[in-house]
Amino acid sequence: MKRYHLFFVIYLIALVGFSQNNTVNIDFTTQKFIGSESELNREKYFAMHGSYTDNGLADNPEYLFDDLGIKFGRTFGGPRPYSKINKNNLSIENAQNLGITNSNRYKKALLYNKYKTEDLIITNHPREAFQYKGDYQKAAAFNAEYIKHAYPVMPKYYEVMNEPFVHAKDFVKTYQETNDVIIEMSKFHKIVAEKVKAKVPNILVGGYSAAWPEYDKNNFAIWNTRMKVFMDLAGENMDFFATHIYDGRNVEGSFNYRSGSNSEAILDLIESYSYQKWGKVKPHLISEYGFTAKGLQGKPYSPELNGVCLMSYNKILMSLLDKPDRLLKAVPFITGKAAWFYKSEENKEGHPYPWVLIRKTKNETYEYTHLKKFWELWKDVNGNRIYTTSNNPDIQVNAFSEKEKAYVAINNLADNEQTINLDYLKQSKALIKNLTIRRSFISENGIPQLLYVKEKNTLSEITLQAGETIILDYDINPTKFTNSVTETNNYSNTCLQPITAKQPITFTIEHVKTSKKGNATIKMGLGRAHNLSKKPTVKINGITVDVPSNWAGYDQAGREQFFGVIPIPTNIKNTKNGNNTVELTFPDTGGFVSSVILNIEN
Structure with missing residues (x-):
């Protein structure tokens, strides 16, 4: 312990x-x-990482789904053109047959009749969903045909792959080749979206399900070689951008905390670049969030770890509740029984999966973990x-x-x-x-x-x-x-601007609607070394405003550099209808202003 x-x-x-x-x-x-x-849309915010096809949740469904109000969130039940079972048979006939078989399986699920829902995300593992330099058109046509037939209740959301870019190296021999894989995966997303939406018009298709959104790393190289590439190549066809937000360490990157200012900066940058490219903010899908770290799997059940996870769920949720207008769904990473894990090679002693709602005890019975306290806390809200x-x-x-x-x-x-x-x-x-x-x-x-x-x-x-x-x-x-009171977020037409000492950086924010009563805040996203200033001279429409020394969450000292949003309150009378300008002047060189958003409560 x-x-x-x-x-x-x-x-x-x-x-x-x-x-x-x-x-x-x-x-x-x-x-x-x-x-x-x-x-408040409870289906949007209070789902679990599972679906009504999970028969392991059927023992006491009234308590879980009626009393606690748990909703269903996400399943690895999407099309699998490259699964071992499929044997690379990408024919339309095979897709139809597999789809019909899946639909019948769904109808037989113990929870289907009472708890079936369309508010569900389907996805799958990259190894089963993608083949490097394969026939993307044929695989996409397979996926579209499969989805059309596979679900008696059509899911709302289709993530083409789960966390694909961190698995890019699985498809090539050297790490240097992974950038090419990321480009190909992005092209595949675009083609799949075109084919699927032509066959199933009501489903929303998106990606890339980012596992490691440490976008500021190496002078924003992770942004430029991953999310920016994806948005440039596939973004036009995406209905949403999917991101995973974890305190701790998810797959790659350093051990740090995204809850608070860091996750704000990540999502604000995605929103800002979306606005820059298309004049609108395409919504987020937070298909996993919580706490993770190396070495957790295959260890005895830990109430203490449950406690750390619960803190992260609530911190991240509180931030996501502020984004209902640009968020489709947010799923805390809490699974059902995860019975598959008891047979996993990395779990020799048969311990529970660390993020289960229901765990197997030493005497082979099942009991709830402390993670049910997430829904108990938010019950009936x-x-x-x-x-x-x-x-x-x-x-x-x-x-x-x-x-x-x-x-x-x-x-x-x-x-x-x-x-x-x-x-x-x-x-x-x-x-x-x-x-x-x-x-x-x-x-x-x-x-x-x-x-x-x-x-x-x-x-x-x-x-x-x-x-x-x-x-x-x-x-x-x-x-x-x-x-x-109505809150709006108004985006500048540029983002990710380099910082040079004593050189003003001007952001133009158009189409602002403001009033004489209310509140205004400049949300400044900032990525730079810890020893550099976080307090530039800030002017809005020529009026200087004070920059606070506080932001949401910790000081990020454990990270390689600071990357977060610093909220800068200003009198709403300093804003105006139409075009507004925000000017930032730093005393030192280095790093980037990742985004500037003018938040107004009228």
């Missing part, structure tokens, strides 16, 4: 917070929209988004209400406990009848805890442990929204 205690200690040490007076404002009377989205603010990027907040219920979720990204003032705006405080606090945290011995605490009085402040997530579950008097 010492191994997992060490992970927990590293996790907490790595998260560096900033001490300040924290205030969260809560307004039950004001509805908030992000873009056109206000209502529903409704329309209500207006909340936090004055500290380390204190994340999202809130929703419906009928006589309100739910305010708060997460602490800092490495130390934080006391938060709760400021109820307008008549919100008078509406509260009862309050139950759900607290998700890790105990001193590393075991994940979920406590429910009933409060007799309305809270004016609350203290959160490092990494703790709470949900304030309110019973409120019936109320109607009397105000609304």
Whole structure:
């Protein structure tokens, strides 16, 4: 168990917070929209990495899917033109027959009748989905025909391959050849999308399912040779861009934490380049997220590891909840029983897969792991988004209400406990009848805890442990929204600009709609060495604004360099309708401004 205690200690040490007076404002009377989205879509956010075809989940489905509200998210049930079973038979007839067989198998699944859903991602392993310099047209036609016949309920999302680029070296002899493989994989995505959407018009096709989005590495070489190449070659045909976000170390790269500013910078760069190329932001599909690291598989079940995973799920979720207008679905990497792993060669002693919801015990029975606490914490959270603010990027907040219920979720990204003032705006405080606090945290011995605490009085402040997530579950008097706030993200027409000392970098942001009331924030994505300045002189429309020394999450000291988003608040009166300019001037040379986005709440 010492191994997992060490992970927990590293996790907490790595998260560096900033001490300040924290205030969260809560307004039950004001509805908030992000873009056109206000209502919480639970299928979008509360799925598991599994599907209704998993018979291992059929023992107690009412508890999992009715009571806890777990949704289905993703399955490796996509077409497999190069599987061993298929023997490279890419004929249309074979695709139809295999598809019909699969459809019949789905219909026989124990959960099919009650829990079948179209809100599902299908994908497959690169070794079964792709052949380097193969007949892409023929394989794509096979895939299209297979998909047309293989599903009694057509899935919404098709990821052509799972994490293909980190497996590029599996197709060639030398690492130097992998860039050619990435180019070919990108071309294959484009052809598959064309063929599939011609046969199955309603399915959304995308990729590339990035396992290692460490885009700033080697002076943004990973961006330029992977995601940029993919977007340039295949992006026009993609309905979404798929990314995996993991704290820890996923497949390649250094051990670090994407939750907070780093994941923001990754997704903002993808959005910004999408806008630069097509004048619109193509949506994200976060088909896996959570915590991973080397050496976890084949080890005894660890409640401590469950606790570290739960912290990462909640941190990343809180950030993704801020993106409902540009996110199709987000799937925490929590699987069912993963029975296949007990027979795996890397699991000689028959231990559970580290990310299972249900594990086999030593006496061959099954029991739930602590990972079910993810859905227990978020159980019944529903409704329309209500207006909340936090004055500290380390204190994340999202809130929703419906009928006589309100739910305010708060997460602490800092490495130390934080006391938060709760400021109820307008008549919100008078509406509260009862309050139950759900607290998700890790105990001193590393075991994940979920406590429910009933409060007799309305809270004016609350203290959160490092990494703790709470949900304030309110019973409120019936109320109607009397105000609304709409948040928009406005993108510059350039991104990834090199930094030269004392040379202004100007970003033009067009088609802005603003007002005299509300909030405005410049979201500055920055990738540069730790010893270089993160506080440029910033001007918006010629007006100088102060740059804070704080951002969401840790200081990134363990990374090769800083890559994150620094939010820069500015008075909304400094913005204007139409074109706006943001000018950044750094005192030193090196690195890049990866993106500049003007966030406005009207």
